[in-house]
Amino acid sequence: TAREALAAARAASVELRSLSLAPEIAAARGLLASGGIEADVATGHREPLGRAGALLAVVLREAVTDVVRRGTARHCEITTAEDGGLLTLRVVNDGVRTSEQGAHALEGPAARIAAAGGRLRTGLEPDGRFAVEASVRVPEDRPVAEATAERRLAVGLLAATVAVMVVKGLLQVPPRDLPVAVPCFLAMAVVLRWTRPRGRDRLPLLAVQAVATFVPLFVLHQPWGTLPGFLVGSLFVLLPVRVAAALGALALVLTGAAVRGDGMVVNTLVSVPVTALVVYGLLRLARLADELRDAAAARARAAVVQERLRAARDLHDLLGHGLAAILVKGELARRLADRDPDRAAREFADMVAMARRARADMAAVTGTAPHLEFGPELESALGVLAAAGIETTVHREGDPPADAEPVLAIVLREAVTNVLRHSSAKHVDIKVTADALTIENDGVSGDVTPPGSGLGNLSTRLAAIEADLETSRTPTAFRLTASLPRRP
Structure with missing residues (x-):
């Protein structure tokens, strides 16, 4: 049935959108704006988020x-952060006087966060504002990318350099000194660890490398003066430049003192x-290869997320509206079947036309449909509102630019769908100008419902053409305005 199809389309849209927190943040911003509350948003997480995003949403x-x-609030801050796989959302506002008041509304989400192994905290900040902080771990389910040819080359050259130095040193060691020399030379392989990003073992392993560097010089008194070059090159990769330079100079002084008298100081x-430059170059090459690989993988993930979000927006904005309109027409035709068969037949004919349009809209989800036109969309909206018994007034004071028509058509669809679903409107006023579209209805209820995906989707679509979405509420009306950038 149309009702079941509509529910399935909305469920699919929600499932796709749960991969990202961005649409929910956009929807929250729109809801706050409609309530006259200033919103500050700062995001510091990576997409996609999967289940963690759905929970925080x-x-x-x-x-x-x-x-x-x-x-009662005048200002609200929304921030996200991701650190070591832990995703944190904070919502802070100045409209709650006691902790008990704010915590009551979040009892349900708190249980879901706890069940997922996360944590939700609420309470008053030192400045008197009420804060909600939710943290949940993002599972690391991304496949590990294969090493690039550049990385394999850098690591191979570095490993060969270390191997040559080890063999050269062992050939110079008397048999009686092998118990000391062998562990030191093997410890030099720790330099290969620095081709990977930093970890908690950085300082201990760096200390091991320093010991393995200077023990042969001071204990065995052999002129293996190139070994400190490996340490100095590692220092410049791992530490700030000033610290590395100071420690590198100290390493040079210690090396000169160790080989004094062997005639090899200079x-x-x-x-x-020279050795430090070679080691530093190879380590940086390996790391840069990893960074380029990760950047390419991040761009690929971002492209996947954007495509999924586009599919979710199209399912909600295009197919969802068409099915909702078919449902309204069907209900009207069913009621008129006995009283006014002729009008019922016309309504059924409209349903067939809407079904054809819904099939065409389905092609938009795959990106193969033609652009929407604002004029036909306006006529369709008037028909749907009339079928629902809602009086509509249209003021046309200009025509929007052709390249903005597809987005404004979707804005109009979403506004009409929201009137049918969420309000008890008796009258809708539509105003069209060359740089704005305004839809106002008188069906505002006293309840505030959680933000759906519609406003977030519209904000995303309008931002793509540098346009803005504004919403406002009065005791008797709700207004939605899409403002296009002014053109010369």
Whole structure:
């Protein structure tokens, strides 16, 4: 049935959108704006988020809805952060006086967060504002990318350099000194660890490398002066430049002191910087190869997320509206079947036309449909509103630019769908100008409902053409305005 198809389309849209927190943040911003609340948003997470995003989206909806419902806040901050796989959402507002008041609305989300192993905290900040903080771990389910040819080359050259130095050193060691020399040379392989990003083992392993570097020089008194070059090159990769430079200079001094008397001081002090440059270059090459690979993988993930979000927006905005309109027409035709068969037949004919349009809209989800036109969409909206018994007034004071028509058509669809679903409107006023579209209805209820995906989707679509979405409420009306950038 149309009702079941509509429910399935909305469920699919929600499932796709749960991969990202961005649409929910946009919807929350729109709801706060409609309540006259200033919103500051700062995001510091990576997409996609999967289940973690869906959980935090619930917290965000309930927290923002409670802020608007109370109507006492003037400012609200929404921030996200991701650190070590832990995703944190904070919603802070200045409209709650006691901790108990704000915590009551989040009892349901708190249970879901706890069941997922996360944590939700609420309470008053030192400055008197009420804060909601939810943290949940993002599972690391991304496949590990294969090493690039550049990385394999850098690591291979570095490993070969270390191997040559080890063999050279062992050939110079008397058999009686092997118990000391062998562990030191093997420890030099720790330099290969620095081709990977930093970890908690950085300082201990760096200390091991330093010991393995200077023990042969001071204990065995052998002229292996190039070994400190590996340490100095590692220092410049792992530490700030000033710290690395100071420690590198100290390493040179210690090296000169260790080889004093062997007649190789000058040769050693030249070999150390040269070796350090080679080691530093190979380590940086390996790391840059990893960074480029990760950047390419991040761009690919972002492209996947954007495509999924586009499919979710199209399912909600295009197919969802068509099915809702078919449902309204069907209900009307069913009621008129006995009383006015002729009009019922016309309504059924409209349903067939809408079904054809819904099939065409389905092609838009795959990106193969033609652009929507604002004129036909306006006529369709008038027909749907009339079928629902809602009086409509249209004021046309200009025509929007052709490249903005597809987005404005979707704005109109969403506004009409929201009137049918969420209001008890008796009259809708539509105003069209060359740089704006305004839809106002008189069906405002006293309740504030959690933000759906519609406003977030519209904000995203309008932002793509540098346009803005504004919403406002009065005791008797709700207004939605899409403002296009002014053109010369």
